[in-house]
Amino acid sequence: MIPVTYYPVKTQELVVKNRERIKGKPYAHFFREEIFLHDDVLPFLKSPMDPAKALRPGDELNRLLEPGYQDAENGYCDLGKGTMYVASLTRFPRCTPEMFRWWFWWHSVEAERYTLWFPYNHVSAIAQNRDVLARPGLEDWQRYVENTHTVSEFIGPERSDIFIHFVDPSEFCIDTRALSSANIHGHACGHVSLQRPGIRAVSMVHLIRDTDDGFELRSRYWLGDRIELEIAGRSLNITKPAHSLGITEHVMGPGKAYEQFLHDQIEFTHLASILPDLYSEFGPGKNSA
Amino acid sequence: MIPVTYYPVKTQELVVKNRERIKGKPYAHFFREEIFLHDDVLPFLKSPMDPAKALRPGDELNRLLEPGYQDAENGYCDLGKGTMYVASLTRFPRCTPEMFRWWFWWHSVEAERYTLWFPYNHVSAIAQNRDVLARPGLEDWQRYVENTHTVSEFIGPERSDIFIHFVDPSEFCIDTRALSSANIHGHACGHVSLQRPGIRAVSMVHLIRDTDDGFELRSRYWLGDRIELEIAGRSLNITKPAHSLGITEHVMGPGKAYEQFLHDQIEFTHLASILPDLYSEFGPGKNSA
Secondary structure (H helix, E strand, C coil): EECCCCHHHHHHHHHHHHHHHHCCCCCCCHCCEEEEEEHHHHHCCCCCCHHHHHCCCHHHHHHHHHHCCCCCEEEEEEECCCCCEEEEEEEEECCCCHHHHHHHHHHCCCCHHHHHHHCCCCCEEEEECCCCHHHHCCCCCHHCCCCCCCCCCECEEEEEEEEEEEECCCHCCCCCEEEEHHCCCECCEEEEEECCCCEEEEEEEEEEECCEEEEEEEEEEEEEEEEEEEECCEEEEEEHHHHHCHHHHHHCCHHHHHHHHHHHHHHHHHHHHHHHHHHHHCCCCCCCC | CCEECCEEEEEEHHHHHHHHCCCCCHHHHHHCCCEECCCHHHHHHHCCCCHHHHCCHHHHHHHHHHCCCCCCCCCCEEEEECEEEEEEEEEEEECCHHHHHHHHHCCCHHHHHHHHHCCEEEEEECCCCHHHEEEEEHHHHHCCCHHHHHHHHEEEEEEEEEEEECHHHHCCCHHHHCCHHHHHHECCCCEECCCCCEEEEEEEEEEEEEEEEEEEEEEEEEEEEEEEEEECCEEEHHHHHHHCCCCCHHHHCHHHHHHHHHHHHHHHHHHHHHHHHHHHHHHCCCCCC
């Protein structure tokens, strides 16, 4: 593991605030500011991947259910026509799918929990449907799938205020009946919208797969693949005009994809380092919700 | 040493161009793309320094001639009133002051040489007065002091097009008669101006001091300390109005100081790693000019 060497000034200011905010919380001892990357990810942080190795949205995503690995499990690139791509693989030794599914709703109960995940960059993630967080008898996934998180975080030096609407992987054409036989026992897939202006802008897929010592997370992001303007509760697909005007490249060029890749690597590498002990202390039956 | 983990996309594009440009140059084997930081610098990259420990422009700079070290030899901060500060110490084991003084003019002969210094971020540095580069019998310092370099480089993710006018350290109130007894046998001090708009914007001080195994470079930058508008060959001091309107904070906030600090650390740590062998191969008497 190598320490992260770049800390944008606004994230340096945020970690100081987060350090204060979390004091007194029962999980404050999991607020750990040392952040790392795996050595073998470094080459992918130094140049873009070959777009020919990217998965396109749609049926191609089922290739993530094949045994083994894709040609590019890590990287970022410009797919052309206004869409940027990110692939990211992170390892979770000592972790179980139960921990992952639990984390994806548990962190959305109060903002401070979200800061554990990436102390420098995370501000707040709050679930909009609060009822399902505490209702007895639900599966973990039922507490976040079809829920929407209101999220603020820094992606690189810039603050991003978004909504993440979590959905079943089938919405991204993934054959969910085949997940289990592919050793995939957890997912967090969603539509990401900017809050201002209210536009749906990013597709996000997280699938976790069993490994010998825990699981591995395979993340995919398509930035600008489908642009929908949300007006008065209706959704207007403006992908074609947005792409032809070059709006998505302007707002979400390769730099954004690079930052998203780096962010994903850091936050999930960090989460993997705290998740087993956090779950042991605050997981089901520990009165944590 | 730890590898640098952040490579802004435009610098990833630049290193590819630089790699091509340098092919065929006799010094191409010194184009080395692995870049590092010293482990002990990491804490200073994670939070700003205390401004009370900064040196102010003027007579205070003579404290750099005192034995030992300042309270803050590494860091960046906002000094208030529109001035940002950077302090940076880098080590040059196996290096001599002769090598440093030679480097400061030799790199300005052709653009490709400048890319050796920071392959990801350096575009070009060309001396305006070409006569003094090749004229026989001059000391190394006479080939860059009172010369101006036209420089393009990336400072963080943003390209910076500047002029660096090198001057005698006495212009920054440094007592040059006392340098030698302070074991300081090399300097590169200058006024940095933006090319567009043409404004003098930054004070830069580099002093090198003998150590047991080579020398150490102590760099200081004051961003926005003195703003001078250059119009029709005249220089108009607009520091006060620029500061009171908050222009310098806007153009050169703490983020710029942070990037300058990180840039200085990377480029000089990298230069230190190639300088002895580069000098041995291309230094005086090697027909390199």
